Amino acid sequence: xxxxxxxxxxxxxxxxxxxxxxxxxxxxxxxxxxxxxxxxxxxxxxxxxxxxxxxxxxxxxxxxxxxxxxxxxxxxxxxxxxxxxxxxxxxxxxxxxxxxxxxxxxxxxxxxxxxxxxxxxxxxxxxxxxxxxxxxxxxxxxxxxxxxxxxxxxxxxxxxxxxxxxxxxxxxxxxxxxxxxxxxxxxxxxxxxxxxxxxxxxxxxxxxxxxxxx
Numbered sequence: 001x002x003x004x005x006x007x008x009x010x011x012x013x014x015x016x017x018x019x020x021x022x023x024x025x026x027x028x029x030x031x032x033x034x035x036x037x038x039x040x041x042x043x044x045x046x047x048x049x050x051x052x053x054x055x056x057x058x059x060x061x062x063x064x065x066x067x068x069x070x071x072x073x074x075x076x077x078x079x080x081x082x083x084x085x086x087x088x089x090x091x092x093x094x095x096x097x098x099x100x101x102x103x104x105x106x107x108x109x110x111x112x113x114x115x116x117x118x119x120x121x122x123x124x125x126x127x128x129x130x131x132x133x134x135x136x137x138x139x140x141x142x143x144x145x146x147x148x149x150x151x152x153x154x155x156x157x158x159x160x161x162x163x164x165x166x167x168x169x170x171x172x173x174x175x176x177x178x179x180x181x182x183x184x185x186x187x188x189x190x191x192x193x194x195x196x197x198x199x200x201x202x203x204x205x206x207x208x209x210x211x212x213x214x
Contacts, residue, residue, distance in 0.1 A: 028063035
């Protein structure tokens with residue numbers, strides 16, 4: 001795996017993704033995985049999933065944050081700025097063009113069927129994009145069951161903040177129980193000992209790269 005990547009290469013990858021990245025954040029993230037994990041091998045699968053997990057804890061557009069994280073991880077502050085700008089600016093330009101065209105022609109009866117036809121296509125693209133990423137993320141029966149439970153809870157309108165942190169704490173508690181680490185099991189499940197969770201899981205060598213270079 002490449003530790004550092006040339007800024008020009010980062011600009012090339014994220015400029016391309018900024019231009020062809022249709023389908024929303026889920027599709028964007030899968031396209032990033034194809035580029036940085038599979039094609040260019042800038043990082044391994046687990047490190048990519050670690051960055052994705054951290055990204056989902058931060059408010060804001062996930063795919064843009066993911067691009068920025070990858071840029072920083074591979075090129076420092078220059079990589080961060082390059083990846084962010086190259087991913088965002090093409091999308092801003094293209095969105096502006098489509099917004100202008102929609103303002104002019106979007107209400108015409110001849111155009112309405114085309115606009116309605118895009119919706120199911122986008123849903124299909126998102127589902128197709130999510131599947132390979134979900135397959136890599138679900139590594140055990142416990143994680144699969146947690147994922148199903150979160151999906152059902154989300155359908156019934158449970159706040160996503162509760163779902164994310166609740167699923168994380170539950171997965172961590174199950175891991176500690178299965179590891180049979182005595183005297184830690186109860187403390188690992190209780191939310192009031194969140195500081196211990198940060199020390200033992202969040203501040204790993206992988207994730208500290210998000211907040212500073214060692």
